[in-house]
Amino acid sequence: MLARLGALRRQMTSLTSATNPYAKETAVAISAVLKASLVADRVFQKLVSTDSVTKDDKSPVTVGDYTAQALVSTLLHHHFPSYGIVGEEDSKDLKTVQQKVLSDKIVHFANWALDSQAGTDQDHSYWSPIGKEQRTETEWHEAIDRGNAESAATGRTWALDPIDGTKGFLRKGQYAVCLALIQDGEPVLGVTGCPNLPIDFEDNTSSKGTLFVAVKGQGAYQRSFDNEQLTPIHFAPIGSLADASFCESVEAGHSDQSTNARIASLLGITKQPTRMDSQAKYCSISRGDGDIYLRLPVKAGYQEKIWDHASGTVLVGEAGGIVTDMHGKKLDFGQGRTLKANQGVVAANKDVHAKVLRAVQQALADK
Numbered sequence: 001m002l003a004r005l006g007a008l009r010r011q012m013t014s015l016t017s018a019t020n021p022y023a024k025e026t027a028v029a030i031s032a033v034l035k036a037s038l039v040a041d042r043v044f045q046k047l048v049s050t051d052s053v054t055k056d057d058k059s060p061v062t063v064g065d066y067t068a069q070a071l072v073s074t075l076l077h078h079h080f081p082s083y084g085i086v087g088e089e090d091s092k093d094l095k096t097v098q099q100k101v102l103s104d105k106i107v108h109f110a111n112w113a114l115d116s117q118a119g120t121d122q123d124h125s126y127w128s129p130i131g132k133e134q135r136t137e138t139e140w141h142e143a144i145d146r147g148n149a150e151s152a153a154t155g156r157t158w159a160l161d162p163i164d165g166t167k168g169f170l171r172k173g174q175y176a177v178c179l180a181l182i183q184d185g186e187p188v189l190g191v192t193g194c195p196n197l198p199i200d201f202e203d204n205t206s207s208k209g210t211l212f213v214a215v216k217g218q219g220a221y222q223r224s225f226d227n228e229q230l231t232p233i234h235f236a237p238i239g240s241l242a243d244a245s246f247c248e249s250v251e252a253g254h255s256d257q258s259t260n261a262r263i264a265s266l267l268g269i270t271k272q273p274t275r276m277d278s279q280a281k282y283c284s285i286s287r288g289d290g291d292i293y294l295r296l297p298v299k300a301g302y303q304e305k306i307w308d309h310a311s312g313t314v315l316v317g318e319a320g321g322i323v324t325d326m327h328g329k330k331l332d333f334g335q336g337r338t339l340k341a342n343q344g345v346v347a348a349n350k351d352v353h354a355k356v357l358r359a360v361q362q363a364l365a366d367k
């Protein structure tokens, strides 16, 4: 009994112990993502059509995305003022007269979140020094705009997708709050909050709200939002590739679903793909709900954004998988705000990644 308790304790504390070189970063990132996930879920529950706007690139952004970025950036800046933040959103559109109502809602939700308990469940609450005092619209806009950094080949940078899968969020599907620390162009810490993902995919009655944490060299873990205990996760062992299952975006405009079908057929896979929004796909394969995640470009020249892949890449690597681009190249997160040195993404269990990549090459050559 005592031995079991000891093992449980080691499991719970392994990421905050002296062996984790990013112990403080890990704890702060968990606090930040938990609070942002809670506020995103609150917006999700109350969402109305006027809570979103269309950005210049025609993609949607909501009160939830802005509020989550404002909160995460506030906490990161307080604890790590010298690390840059590469965040997806900026406050430009919020400063227009037309978006005053939206901006007011962001201020409302962000101030509500400061006052709530979410993200404060650890031994040491990193939110305490931020305080509960209400902040102004200008202060929240400044916090959002702190996400304007560029990642580089050297140094430490945060990559933040405050809501990944915004289209899923608006469709009441999956979405994720994604935060990663990039060290010298490589993600070394990833925390992903999935408010709509159950802790056990097989069990519909299990609690929703799953947080995934991975640190380079320290393993991959999941926990529920309301229980601090981290449980190690792994890819599922694969007997035959023909029995593997793969996942892809719901949005046909985000990845090439017809080439994915060709790849599946080359591998002898007959199961239909699981379509899911956001980096919940990386999370799902990392805990064995699926085996392969394919994201091949629909349009030549599209540059994947670093915040769409940084936290998922650490998670997959630590759970026993490999992530490369469609040519087999390692993803280079030190090139600014996009993966401009790469094309597409192929993530799979390390035992089958090479075979999957060969099928990808063949399917692309046949096109």
Ligand SMILES: Nc1ncnc2c1ncn2[C@@H]1O[C@H](COP(=O)(O)O)[C@@H](OP(=O)(O)O)[C@H]1O
Pocket: 059, 088, 161, 163, 164, 165, 166, 167, 168, 249, 250, 251, 253, 254, 255, 276, 277, 278, 279, 297, 298, 299, 302, 305, 308
């Ligand atoms: N043409 C395109 N090709 C690939 N990804 C795209 C894309 N247009 C938008 N995206 C990205 O796809 C992400 C969602 O991925 P998924 O389809 O896996 O849910 C979006 O993240 P946001 O929702 O954070 O904007 C966005 O960055």
Ligand SMILES: [Mg+2]
Pocket: 059, 060, 061, 088, 166
């Ligand atoms: Mg977006």
Ligand SMILES: [Mg+2]
Pocket: 161, 163, 164, 165, 307, 308
């Ligand atoms: Mg995204």
Ligand SMILES: [Mg+2]
Pocket: 065, 088, 161, 162, 163, 164, 165, 166
């Ligand atoms: Mg986003």
